[in-house]
Amino acid sequence: GAVVSQHPSWVICKSGTSVKIECRSLDFQATTMFWYRQFPKQSLMLMATSNEGSKATYEQGVEKDKFLINHASLTLSTLTVTSAHPEDSSFYICSARQQATNYGYTFGSGTRLTVV
Amino acid sequence: GDSVTQMEGPVTLSEEAFLTINCTYTATGYPSLFWYVQYPGEGLQLLLKATKADDKGSNKGFEATYRKETTSFHLEKGSVQVSDSAVYFCALTDRAGGTSYGKLTFGQGTILTVHP
Numbered sequence: 001g002a003v004v005s006q007h008p009s010w011v012i013c014k015s016g017t018s019v020k021i022e023c024r025s026l027d028f029q030a031t032t033m034f035w036y037r038q039f040p041k042q043s044l045m046l047m048a049t050s051n052e053g054s055k056a057t058y059e060q061g062v063e064k065d066k067f068l069i070n071h072a073s074l075t076l077s078t079l080t081v082t083s084a085h086p087e088d089s090s091f092y093i094c095s096a097r098q099q100a101t102n103y104g105y106t107f108g109s110g111t112r113l114t115v116v
Numbered sequence: 117g118d119s120v121t122q123m124e125g126p127v128t129l130s131e132e133a134f135l136t137i138n139c140t141y142t143a144t145g146y147p148s149l150f151w152y153v154q155y156p157g158e159g160l161q162l163l164l165k166a167t168k169a170d171d172k173g174s175n176k177g178f179e180a181t182y183r184k185e186t187t188s189f190h191l192e193k194g195s196v197q198v199s200d201s202a203v204y205f206c207a208l209t210d211r212a213g214g215t216s217y218g219k220l221t222f223g224q225g226t227i228l229t230v231h232p
Contacts, residue, residue: 042224
């Protein structure tokens with residue numbers, strides 16, 4: 001079946017540093033990837049949608065310069081949290097949509113980011 | 117815009133009890149409907165889906181029927197197990213030109229705890 005690998009699964013960083021999270025589709029091509037943020041005991045909030053080879057589409061209220069998304073290939077998208085602050089601490093989840101398959105969303109296992 | 121409303125949790129049941137988690141939606145057009153499950157510290161896994169009215173999605177003893185007249189997609193299971201303890205999310209995606217490239221809209225999630 002479709003597998004999405006998200007790395008790292010957890011990361012602790014200091015305030016002011018940048019953190020990169022990778023999302024890879026291992027056995028399929030993902031033309032579209034989605035990045036979500038999840039606060040404790042809350043639902044997933046879509047941050048942005050990325051299409052391979054083009055700029056990401058950010059949801060309203062999400063800072064483009066802070067959350068840099070790159071989708072350079074059909075199997076890899078990255079989210080970089082720049083100049084991280086404690087309020088950026090959260091659970092980040094990516095999702096990849098299988099090319100030519102309707103409704104085939106596969107989720108990564110998530111990344112727990114803690115900024116100290 | 118599209119929205120999904122789930123019954124508030126948490127839901128606590130004894131093993132072998134009957135489970136219902138209500139989900140209603142608001143959407144333009146003809147959305148596809150999903151239930152996802154999230155175990156602690158993990159990403160989301162697709163539990164079941166339905167793509168048109170009166171479709172019934174089923175998996176692992178769970179089932180849900182797409183009810184267009186009541187705009188609902190309630191999740192049910194006849195006999196829950198301790199291993200079903202997780203967070204359950206109802207979600208929808210819109211359709212675009214016969215294929216779905218739309219984003220998923222999630223409900224707020226319902227925490228289910230099953231005791232032995």
